Amino acid sequence: MTMLFGVPLAVLYGQLLLGLINGAFYALLSLGLAVIFGLLKIINFAHGALYMLGALCAVVLLNTLGVNYWVALILSPVLVGIFGIFLERFLLRRIAHEDHIYSLLLTFGIALVIQGVFTNIYGVSGMRYPIPEALRGGVNLGFMFLPYYRAWVIVAALVVCFGTWFMIEKTKLGSYLRAGTENAKLMQAFGINVPLLVTLTYGFGVMLAAFAGVLAAPIYSVSPVMGANLLIVVFAVVVIGGMGSIIGAVLTGLGMGIIEGLTKVFYPEASSTVIFLVMVVVLLLRPAGLFGKEA
Amino acid sequence: MKMIKKTLVAAIASTLMAGGAQATISDNEIRIGYLADMSGMYRDLAGPNGLEALRMAVEDFGGEVNGARITVVSADDRNSPDVASSTVRQWVESDGVDMVAGLVASSVSIAATRILEQSNRLGIVSGSAASSITNEHCTANHIHYVYDTYPLAHGTAKAVVDEGGDDWFILTADYAFGHALEGDVRSVVEANGGKVSQAVRHPFPTSDFSSFILQAQTSGSNVVALANAGSDTINAITTAGEFGLTQSGQTLAALLLFLNDVHALGVETAQGIQLTTGWYWDMDDDARAWADRFYERTNVRPSMVQAGIYSSTMHYLNAVKEAGTDEAQAVRAQMIATPINDMFAKGGYIREDGRMVHDMYLAEVKKPAESTGEWDLYKIIRTIPGDQAYRPLSESQCKLVNN
Numbered sequence: 001m002t003m004l005f006g007v008p009l010a011v012l013y014g015q016l017l018l019g020l021i022n023g024a025f026y027a028l029l030s031l032g033l034a035v036i037f038g039l040l041k042i043i044n045f046a047h048g049a050l051y052m053l054g055a056l057c058a059v060v061l062l063n064t065l066g067v068n069y070w071v072a073l074i075l076s077p078v079l080v081g082i083f084g085i086f087l088e089r090f091l092l093r094r095i096a097h098e099d100h101i102y103s104l105l106l107t108f109g110i111a112l113v114i115q116g117v118f119t120n121i122y123g124v125s126g127m128r129y130p131i132p133e134a135l136r137g138g139v140n141l142g143f144m145f146l147p148y149y150r151a152w153v154i155v156a157a158l159v160v161c162f163g164t165w166f167m168i169e170k171t172k173l174g175s176y177l178r179a180g181t182e183n184a185k186l187m188q189a190f191g192i193n194v195p196l197l198v199t200l201t202y203g204f205g206v207m208l209a210a211f212a213g214v215l216a217a218p219i220y221s222v223s224p225v226m227g228a229n230l231l232i233v234v235f236a237v238v239v240i241g242g243m244g245s246i247i248g249a250v251l252t253g254l255g256m257g258i259i260e261g262l263t264k265v266f267y268p269e270a271s272s273t274v275i276f277l278v279m280v281v282v283l284l285l286r287p288a289g290l291f292g293k294e295a
Numbered sequence: 296m297k298m299i300k301k302t303l304v305a306a307i308a309s310t311l312m313a314g315g316a317q318a319t320i321s322d323n324e325i326r327i328g329y330l331a332d333m334s335g336m337y338r339d340l341a342g343p344n345g346l347e348a349l350r351m352a353v354e355d356f357g358g359e360v361n362g363a364r365i366t367v368v369s370a371d372d373r374n375s376p377d378v379a380s381s382t383v384r385q386w387v388e389s390d391g392v393d394m395v396a397g398l399v400a401s402s403v404s405i406a407a408t409r410i411l412e413q414s415n416r417l418g419i420v421s422g423s424a425a426s427s428i429t430n431e432h433c434t435a436n437h438i439h440y441v442y443d444t445y446p447l448a449h450g451t452a453k454a455v456v457d458e459g460g461d462d463w464f465i466l467t468a469d470y471a472f473g474h475a476l477e478g479d480v481r482s483v484v485e486a487n488g489g490k491v492s493q494a495v496r497h498p499f500p501t502s503d504f505s506s507f508i509l510q511a512q513t514s515g516s517n518v519v520a521l522a523n524a525g526s527d528t529i530n531a532i533t534t535a536g537e538f539g540l541t542q543s544g545q546t547l548a549a550l551l552l553f554l555n556d557v558h559a560l561g562v563e564t565a566q567g568i569q570l571t572t573g574w575y576w577d578m579d580d581d582a583r584a585w586a587d588r589f590y591e592r593t594n595v596r597p598s599m600v601q602a603g604i605y606s607s608t609m610h611y612l613n614a615v616k617e618a619g620t621d622e623a624q625a626v627r628a629q630m631i632a633t634p635i636n637d638m639f640a641k642g643g644y645i646r647e648d649g650r651m652v653h654d655m656y657l658a659e660v661k662k663p664a665e666s667t668g669e670w671d672l673y674k675i676i677r678t679i680p681g682d683q684a685y686r687p688l689s690e691s692q693c694k695l696v697n698n
Binding site: 015 | 334335336338339342469495496497498500501502503505506507509510512513529530533534537539543555558560561
């Protein structure tokens with residue numbers, strides 16, 4: 001067998017693929033954060049809790065109303081997105097003109113409240129969400145056994161990431177959004193409803209988090225604390241990619257997934273730290289992040 | 296008027312003196328501090344429902360010992376030894392706490408018992424697994440009550456080796472408990488003629504196990520053992536199922552699995568998994584009767600840890616009553632002198648190193664067809680007698696044992 005640094009090459013291929021799949025989750029989540037930060041300048045610490053809500057919502061929909069996975073994949077993000085719109089409209093907007101630190105503290109507080117309430121109701125042992133019938137089983141790639149569901153995750157995540165990038169960078173609606181964040185007053189003078197645009201953008205960012213949550217439900221244990229650990233990593237990804245850069249968030253998410261996956265093979269003890277190490281190095285060499293514009 | 300005053304003074308003085316002769320219970324109050332993970336990944340195995348078990352014990356005892364009121368305080372240790380140290384320090388130094396119960400994550404228990412040793416108070420460890428708690432980390436100020444990694448390894452690992460699983464891949468949670476369990480498993484596997492080819496340490500906690508499961512699959516070992524707990528174990532078992540680990544001929548052995556974990560996994564996923572447990576709610580009439588009362592209050596069936604919290608608190612309060620004092624060493628001596636026969640253990644006893652020795656059970660998760668209800672999860676395959684289950688004193692490194 002061909003070896004690389006004492007690890008069979010076949011094992012390495014498998015780990016690269018798995019890293020890419022985990023990276024897809026990072027990409028989806030950091031994309032939502034980047035959209036919200038880039039356009040609203042809100043550091044959304046509630047993102048992990050909203051991701052969790054997406055997954056939990058899918059479980060509750062299944063258990064109480066029998067809603068299947070494919071419907072939940074749309075319905076759950078919509079419901080959580082509406083919740084996000086309420087958050088923006090009634091809480092975040094009130095402090096929109098204050099310093100960033102206020103929105104950071106507010107969203108952090110919201111996250112703790114959501115997490116605490118659901119921990120009280122559901123405990124932390126987690127709930128199971130069955131893998132949808134059509135995606136059970138897997139295929140033997142020779143170097144690894146790839147469950148169909150994991151393959152679906154990466155396809156779905158990439159399609160959504162590309163769609164979001166396309167919408168913001170290439171469509172008229174996206175140009176309104178970008179212009180609104182550059183100069184809200186001028187946009188308003190042109191007759192564009194900027195506050196509505198802001199609310200919808202936040203709602204969309206939240207939907208992305210909830211969508212990632214539903215994608216994660218069948219493979220991770222669904223519990224109220226599932227977002228808390230992930231959030232810090234995702235923030236590191238956003239910082240590495242460059243705050244607010246959409247393409248940066250997606251590429252860095254995938255890249256960090258791979259780096260983390262490789263660390264799990266060569267030195268597993270460090271796999272929860274490696275992303276922060278990269279963050280430190282990037283901040284030292286390129287303070288604006290890999291894809292950020294130098295201020 | 297003067298007369299009345301004099302009588303009053305005399306009366307007060309005599310009460311005080313009489314009190315002074317009897318009141319060897321400090322402040323005339325027994326204060327129990329409950330320290331556990333109340334919100335994190337170990338919440339469900341002890342947590343708020345463990346506090347409820349403690350309160351049940353205090354209520355069943357009548358709320359007082361020899362006229363001294365029993366009060367309970369609680370705190371969330373957030374699985375952090377630092378939080379545990381500062382909480383326990385505050386409890387013993389300014390709040391007059393006499394006994395600390397709960398104690399779940401092994402690293403938390405080791406930190407907490409160190410403080411208890413310095414200030415000579417008592418701790419009863421119910422949730423932790425590391426056998427080092429009564430081995431190299433033993434103190435004269437704590438008791439380890441429910442289970443530890445030694446019987447987990449000897450029960451489950453030996454059963455697996457006996458069935459031909461001789462080449463082990465161990466996936467270990469990277470902290471005190473995981474290391475202790477890995478060490479105990481290694482010695483059992485090797486003593487029974489098997490070998491541990493690889494041990495991989497994963498960060499605590501980990502949500503994505505796919506990479507580790509893939510490493511296990513390509514390792515060529517015939518047993519993949521999980522030396523972790525709580526949501527780590529649940530996630531690992533789920534991922535192993537997704538990647539078809541057992542279909543490709545490998546045996547999956549979960550070394551520490553609590554009732555709430557199996558409940559969360561469901562019998563469909565968890566069926567056939569063998570595990571070692573210190574107690575099961577449906578194992579006999581006493582256990583069932585107590586579990587029914589617990590269920591009425593909490594709507595869940597108790598884990599072995601929650602049952603152990605009730606039993607150990609009762610044992611502690613009885614010892615305080617018998618000894619007539621809450622001084623830690625006197626109470627501990629009384630607890631050691633008294634055998635334990637209750638809903639938790641029959642013929643249990645506490646050794647000089649602080650280990651509570653009682654029968655352990657090798658259980659198997661029922662198949663969906665065998666399970667008659669949501670909580671009907673285990674069948675007990677074998678009883679492991681207490682004196683065989685725990686590390687013998689002759690192998691002990693505890694400073695309280697003369698070896």
